[in-house]
Amino acid sequence: MSEQSALKQQADEQRKAFKEAHGYPAHLIPDIWVGQNVAMNTLGGGSLALANGTLETVTPEGFVLSNELGRVVFIPRQAVVQMELYDPTGATAE
Numbered sequence: 001m002s003e004q005s006a007l008k009q010q011a012d013e014q015r016k017a018f019k020e021a022h023g024y025p026a027h028l029i030p031d032i033w034v035g036q037n038v039a040m041n042t043l044g045g046g047s048l049a050l051a052n053g054t055l056e057t058v059t060p061e062g063f064v065l066s067n068e069l070g071r072v073v074f075i076p077r078q079a080v081v082q083m084e085l086y087d088p089t090g091a092t093a094e
Contacts, residue, residue, distance in 0.1 A: 007048070011043055011048075014041065014081045018024075031058065033058075033083075033085065034055050034058060035056075036085055037054055038052065038053070038083050038084065038085060038086050039083070039085075039086035040063070040065075040069065040080050040081075043081060044079055049069070050090070051075060053065035053067070056072065060077070062075050063077070063083075
């Protein structure tokens with residue numbers, strides 16, 4: 001199995017697990033998440049990568065994130081494997 005097919009299979013499995021755990025596909029992100037800190041697992045360059053920041057907008061083509069340095073990044077929808085809310089301070093709710 002080629003490396004790219006293995007990554008595609010891994011991404012498909014992660015999407016399925018996300019849907020089973022949360023009840024909706026990973027690519028359907030609630031609009032209420034706009035303005036919240038999020039972390040994304042994305043496909044890019046033949047491997048999985050982590051992107052995090054403030055979700056600025058959700059478009060049919062993808063997602064726009066900004067980070068604490070003011071950098072704005074567009075991530076195509078088809079590259080997102082999983083997205084979740086993220087606390088940049090590392091604090092946990094008790």
